[in-house]
Amino acid sequence: MDDAFVANPGPTWLAVREALAPHLEPSVISRFTRVMLYAGAMGKAFAEHGYDARSASITLDTIGGAVDYFQSRRRHFVSLLYTMPYACSGSLVLEPYDALTVLMPQVEHSCIAITGFHQKLALLEALPEFSLEIDDVGVMASHGFEALDDYFLEPERASIHVMAELRGDQFTMPAMEPQDRKKIFSAAELRNAVKLIGAVYEAFGLKDSDFSAMGLLIVAFARHCRDDYYIEIGKEKFRSMLRAQSELDPSALEALLVNKPSDYATNTNAYQPFLDLGDRVVSNVNLLSRFLYAFKNVHLGSRRRFQIHAGFIFEDMVKRDLRRMGFFVTDIRRINRKEFDVVATRSGVIFNVQCKNNWIDLSKIEADRALYVRYNRLLTNYYARALKKERGREHLLKQKLGVDEVLHYVVSRFPVIGADPAVINYNQIDRLRFAGQASA
Structure with a gap:
């Protein structure tokens, strides 16, 4: 071009x-x-x-x-x-x-x-x-901050793509609607997304939550799709659809689904899929899909079982990435009843990596910066203490592996702002590729 x-x-x-x-x-x-x-x-x-x-x-x-x-x-x-x-x-x-x-x-x-x-x-x-x-x-x-993952996606505890890659044997793929391969977007794709999300996260009770009711509503909205992309519903019809379900309060649901006009900074963190045009509301397949995934994250994030499971998945993500970068990932999980997340070696150096999947609401950067900075400080202090703890027991790794040099790192799934080079945000995990080269 x-x-x-x-x-x-x-x-x-x-x-x-x-x-x-x-x-x-x-x-x-x-x-x-x-x-x-x-x-x-x-x-x-x-x-x-x-x-x-x-x-x-x-x-x-x-x-x-x-x-x-x-x-x-x-x-x-x-x-x-x-x-x-x-x-x-x-x-x-x-x-x-x-x-x-x-x-x-x-x-x-x-x-x-x-x-x-x-x-x-x-x-x-x-x-x-x-x-x-x-x-x-x-x-x-003087300092930068990258909030997004690859392909400019918002970070998730365990995305549907990671679940399919690392836990694909733990869920049954549902029967999908056929999709027209000559279309880039379609209502069928949206309905399939509802099925797929429900199946992938079913083990964490997602189908038993408000997500199930919302999924049915999304499918109902998709029936009003024009040209397999645009969705336009009369205001009264839309409200009657909200009243037809019994799980969620219709007024609260409308506020969740229909964007309220506001300034740009507020809207950078808005996920409501519908715009209010007076006598009707309009949306499209992309906006509904975007909202669906955000809604899924909210409802999964509060489930303790999912938080724990997502932590193990994140460790597997880090192991996968380290192998791709040429590290040898050991099977060490515990030494003398002391637990370790990921222990890898390369060029005669031990890399002891703590994997932290603490959720951070990045929308607060614009919506409530003081709260974001306060929570960020709590996390960076917590990570500093974790590193100090690991350095205090590095002799266990030296004895186990017969190697004298140990480097300790925290990899944070959600990006934090800090000055410690030993704390690496996952979206910059490639920094580990060059770690230890000076000492080597």
């Missing part, structure tokens, strides 16, 4: 349409090629205004780069969608074909900055040594 494509998109456009024709339906191909053109044009515009189109943050010069870009910005686009009823006024209509070119600059110039400065404020309050340098080029922070 270079300058030549933007100047004369016709040949490439036709070639892409021809290549995709056997695999996707015409409307999907049309949207795909239209987004290609928009992305190429916006990448060119960013470059002309001083943005590097090949930088880590903006990569719009290839299809793969554009996919990563839109994935990284999806939270901001959804937040803008929620914010529009609150912030927009006037008679000028934002036409669908103009939406991307109007919203993308807003995302880059405003949304990224708002989210970034909330994080910088959290860093400032959590780290006494934090500083910002501002010059004609921009802002440089």
Whole structure:
């Protein structure tokens, strides 16, 4: 998607349409090629205004780069969608074909900055040594903070993908509806997600909780799907659907499902799938799926059995990643009645890794920063004590493995803000690949 494509998109456009024709339906191909053109044009515009189109943050010069870009910005686009009823006024209509070119600059110039400065404020309050340098080029922070996992996903105690990979033998895959392979999204996919989540987490009582009632509602909403994507329901019909179930209070349920217009910072942590258009509510398959997974996390997070089980899964995740990085993972679990999480070796060094799956509500960075910073401090102090405890019994590992050097680490599933290099957030676990090299 270079300058030549933007100047004369016709040949490439036709070639892409021809290549995709056997695999996707015409409307999907049309949207795909239209987004290609928009992305190429916006990448060119960013470059002309001083943005590097090949930088880590903006990569719009290839299809793969554009996919990563839109994935990284999806939270901001959804937040803008929620914010529009609150912030927009006037008679000028934002036409669908103009939406991307109007919203993308807003995302880059405003949304990224708002989210970034909330994080910088959290860093400032959590780290006494934090500083910002501002010059004609921009802002440089002394410390950074990455809150998301791979593919720009929010961290979970045990995601459905990890459950399938590491615990796939412990649940029975439910019968799924057939899906049209020429569609990227569909109502059938949404209904299948309800089945899959229920089956994967059934052992933790998810089917016996409010999630079961919510799953039935999601399936009912999906029956109102138009073009296998958009969902539009009259307000009275919608409320009658909420009253038809008996598990949840209809008024509380409506507040949970329908977004209340508010400012952008508030909406960055909103998950309500429906927008209120007066006489009707509207949503789509993506918003309902996003809400469903968030709702699942809330109801699983309070279950003690799941918390314990998720801790063991996280240890297995760390072991898997260490093996991929070339470590030898031992089977040591206990020495002289002292328990260890993960013990690995590499190049004559023992790596003693404590795996911490303490849940952190990252939405508090914007919603209640003081509370977030206070809890972050509690966790970092707790992790410091855990490291001190491990160093006090490292002789057990030395005697067991006959190795003189031991390095101790805490890997936190949910990211914390701290200055101790021995505390590593899981989304940066690759740092262990280079650990111990200086001493080696």
